[in-house]
Amino acid sequence: MKVPGHVIKKQKRYWQLYLLALIPFTFVLLFNYMPMYGILLAFKDYSIKKGILGGRWAGLKYFRQLFSIPNFPLILRNTIVLSIESMIIGFPFPILLALSFNEIANKNIRKVLQTITFAPFFISTVVVVSIIFQMFSYRYGVVNSIIRALGGSAVNFPGIAGFFRPAYIFSGVWQGAGYSSILYIAALSAVDVSLYEAAAIDGASRLQKVLHVDIPCIAPTIIITLILNVGNILSIGFEKAYLMQNPVNYKYSEIIATYVYKTGIEQAQFSFATAVGLFNSVVNCIMLVLVNTIAGKISETSLF
Amino acid sequence: MKRKSSLHKWRNLPAGDKAYLAFVYLFLALFVTIVIYPLLYVISCSFSSPEALIQGRVFFLPVEPGIQGYEAVFSNARIWSGYANTILYTATGTALGTSVSMIAAYVLSRREFPVRGFLTIFFMVTMFISGGTIPMYLWLKRLHMLNTIWAIVVPGAVSVWLVIVARTFVQSTIPEELFEATSLDGGSYLQYFLRVVLPLSKPILAVLALNFALGQWNSYYNALIYLNDASKYPLQIILRDILIQNSVDVTNSASGGTDVNNQMHRQYLSELLKYSLIIVSSAPLLIIYPFLQKYFIKGTMIGSVKG
Structure with a gap:
């Protein structure tokens, strides 16, 4: 032609x-x-x-190996639980922050507060983890200084296995809530003023305005953020878990990403670690599509 | 005056609103305190004396103020080398990432470009599918890029999210008439990019540059996996060794006596050094971000509209 x-x-x-x-x-x-x-x-x-x-074809050998290691259920459970808990606890804070900022009439005060809550976003994971360890350190940490000053006996927090999850989750809130609130603040600033006026005419209280004007207006933003979060449920960050990991909290802190690093980079079991990584990505993809479909059916807001 | 009027307003509020607002202010006050306190505490510790720190006498403000911690930080050769490497990686990574991503944004912004749709999908796919840690590691090894600066700065040079942000900016803020005018004058696509698009894209170039710079400055994962030569380690790896794995040695000067007092003092000092090190490594970003945060906010907002 x-x-x-x-x-x-x-x-x-x-x-x-x-x-x-x-x-x-x-x-x-x-x-x-x-x-x-x-x-x-x-x-x-x-x-x-x-x-x-x-190399020779191995078929599904490495996947069978993954499913048969005794620690696999533990690692999978840790990944899922840490991720879901981070999401459930971390999710409401940016929304509450944005709604609260919205109630501050004085623009300068509002700006200063927003800038402050934004600060931890610029701090590296390594520094965040070390601040946790310093503040909760058994010998020199300020938390134990306070406990001692109040007459209690010091607690070796990093040596308690159960310390890992709350520390991981709340440091995440500390670091990310201010930054994540930006999206909701933007959505709130786009709310049609006539809606507030209509609410005022109806004699709505502040709380009613929030419930019936603000929240419905930012609902699409909330849903999209939720979908993205759920879609990433297994891709929970390697860095913080790896940095916080010690022999004591291993049973909570070993997640898929740290396992891939150890088997792949440290022990050079390349095929096996690749299989673990692939398993992780596939589950993620399925989750994203699944949640997106459900959200689309319920609320007509979806990603694609 | 103003205070009086706002107080007046407050009095006139219905009881329900008062309760609601009181709750909101309390929440904000609590949250802001929790955000600020760890930062304030670290700063105060870093300026205290080693003894005050060890004895747990620092709560809010520096106790027995001094700069011993900072002296220890600045006399540590590893920290200097890490700092220099981080500056090198950040500068190179930012320059490379910003240029390549901006070029991608520009070609995607030209609606008449025949392969625009294909390129968009080609880029977007990588947001959802990746080779994973090990295939990437082996691939860089094969390219002989392991243990070089290139493994750190090259693979992330096209940030698809930032490309989309920049493309949206170019499409929505640069008037198409300028393109027509340039074409009529016989200007080419390259000339249009260099003489019109780039000068008008300064705000979005700032968004790209700052995001790349922040990522590189705080990055730790790539260096951990791809570098094994200690002289090439960026600051974050040095930080991990000193802050989390406690491998600090403040005795690199020849002060090494063996008497107990001296040793204890050194141990105190290495504890103090941690706080000063946190400040020294985070200060550049914490000082500049209030002036530049609008660019981060802008990027996030454009990205969320057209994600």
Whole structure:
């Protein structure tokens, strides 16, 4: 088939765009798509000599290995529980913050408070974890200083297995709530003023305005954030769990991501660790689609 | 004056509103206190004397103020090297990421570009599917990028989320008439990008640069996995070693006596050093963010509208 002349001419006009596009395209191809090829490793025996794809096919051997390790139920449960608890406890705070900021009439005060709650977002995970450990340290921590000053006896918090989850979850709230509230603040600032006026005419109290105007107006934002959170339920961050992990809290702090790191990077069981990672991604994808479908049915707000 | 009038307003509120507002203010006061206190505590500790710190006498303000902790931080060679590496990685990663992502945003913003739809999907897919830790590690190993700065700064250069944010900005704020004017003058796509789009995209370039810079400055995971040469470690890895794994040695100066007092003092000092180190590593961001936060907020808001 002959290509019409004007099409060729048009394509020629775009050569600079193609050239420009080639730069990010190459980056994404090399560093996002090429590694995907390595997923095949989960179904093959890795051989140092023959590289990623040279090994023998292993079928589902590494997945069977994963499901048969005694710790697997524990690791899976830790990942899910930590994630769900983080979500349930962390989710309402940004919304409450945004609704509260909305009640402050003085713009300057509001700005100062918002700026303060934003601060922890700029602190690294390493520093957040070390602040927790410093403040709760048995010998020198301020929490134990207070307990001692009040006449109690000091508690070695980092040495208690049950300390891990609350510390993990609430430091997450501490770090992220101010930042996450931005979305809701933006949604609230877009609320139609006539709705408030109508509510005032109906004699609504402040609380009623919040319940019947503010919350319904930010509901779509809430639902989308919720979908995204649930979709990421198994991809809970490696960094903080790994940094907070010690032999005592292992039974709560070992999650899929830390397990992949240990088996893959530390013990070089490449095929097995790839299989674990792949299992994680697949479950995530399923969750995202599932939650999105449910949310779409219930509220007509969905991601795609 | 103003105070009086707001007090007046408060009196006129119905009881239910008063109760509700009191609850709201209490919640905010509590939350802000909880956010501020750990930061204040760390700052105060860092400026206290080692003895006051160890004896648990610091609660709010510095006790026996001094800068011994900071002296210890600045005399530690590893911290300097980590700092220098982090600055290098942050500068390189930010420059590279901002340029590449902005180019991607520009080509995606041209609606007449024939492969625009394909490219958008090509980029977006990577938000949901990735190779995972091990395939990425092996791939970088094969490219001989492990243990180099490139493993840290190159793989994340296209941030799809930021590309979409920047594309939305370019599409919605730069008037199409400017493109037509440039074309009529015989200007090419490249000239339009360099002479019109870039100068008009300064706010969004700031959004990109700041997000890349924040990510690099605080990044720890990539260095942990891809680097194994201690001289290349960024600040966050050094921080982990000193703050969490307690591997600090403040005796790198030749002060090493073996008497008990000296040793105890050193142990105190290494505890104090942790607080000063937290401040030294976090201060650059904590000082500048109040002036730049509008750019982070802007990025998040554009991203949420057209995610």
